Amino acid sequence: GQQVMQIPQYQHVQEGEDFTTYCNSSTTLSNIQWYKQRPGGHPVFLIQLVKSGEVKKQKRLTFQFGEAKKNSSLHITATQTTDVGTYFCAGPGTPKGGYNKLIFGAGTRLAVHP
Amino acid sequence: DTEVTQTPKHLVMGMTNKKSLKCEQHMGHRAMYWYKQKAKKPPELMFVYSYEKLSINESVPSRFSPECPNSSLLNLHLHALQPEDSALYLCASSQDPGVAGGKYTGELFFGEGSRLTVL
Numbered sequence: 001g002q003q004v005m006q007i008p009q010y011q012h013v014q015e016g017e018d019f020t021t022y023c024n025s026s027t028t029l030s031n032i033q034w035y036k037q038r039p040g041g042h043p044v045f046l047i048q049l050v051k052s053g054e055v056k057k058q059k060r061l062t063f064q065f066g067e068a069k070k071n072s073s074l075h076i077t078a079t080q081t082t083d084v085g086t087y088f089c090a091g092p093g094t095p096k097g098g099y100n101k102l103i104f105g106a107g108t109r110l111a112v113h114p
Numbered sequence: 115d116t117e118v119t120q121t122p123k124h125l126v127m128g129m130t131n132k133k134s135l136k137c138e139q140h141m142g143h144r145a146m147y148w149y150k151q152k153a154k155k156p157p158e159l160m161f162v163y164s165y166e167k168l169s170i171n172e173s174v175p176s177r178f179s180p181e182c183p184n185s186s187l188l189n190l191h192l193h194a195l196q197p198e199d200s201a202l203y204l205c206a207s208s209q210d211p212g213v214a215g216g217k218y219t220g221e222l223f224f225g226e227g228s229r230l231t232v233l
Binding site for chain 1: 154157158162164169170204211212213218219220222223224226227
């Protein structure tokens, strides 16, 4: 089935450093979503990207969707300890029963050291 | 605060027990989901209900039985589970199920999860 590959698996940064996680698909994605899961918490929706080459910003977070709609990235500028958690990209898997389904990448765990 | 409520938060059960996980949302969403998440892994889709009908079953073993009594409620009935079924079970909802071929896939609102331990 369709998969989204996500790297890196794990990243340590010092507070104030930047962080980027990447998502890649072998096939064109109609859209891609990003979620954040704090330790011990549940995934929380961050954003959905739909258009080729789309760039969206949320404060220190910048989301990009590639021109070919096969890759996406999340960049955090000047990380803070509140950014700790696992960041998942999620894309539509092979449709089933006439409906899209959301398939999650493996996630990138971000640790921020003060 | 999450608008998707799951109960119980924690559940310990033996392999011969029958138990149920419950999920409720009052956002008027028409799609509801069960995901399973093992430690340090991504959520793994189990079932999707679209407009109160089971639309996707990801080849989940029959010891897991979903039920959608109405548009606000979603249950997951558990019977004869195995220790490897221990995991965090996440319920989610979205405004609409994403139609195959469409640009949008519904934004998921997750509950806090039910942490299940099978002894």
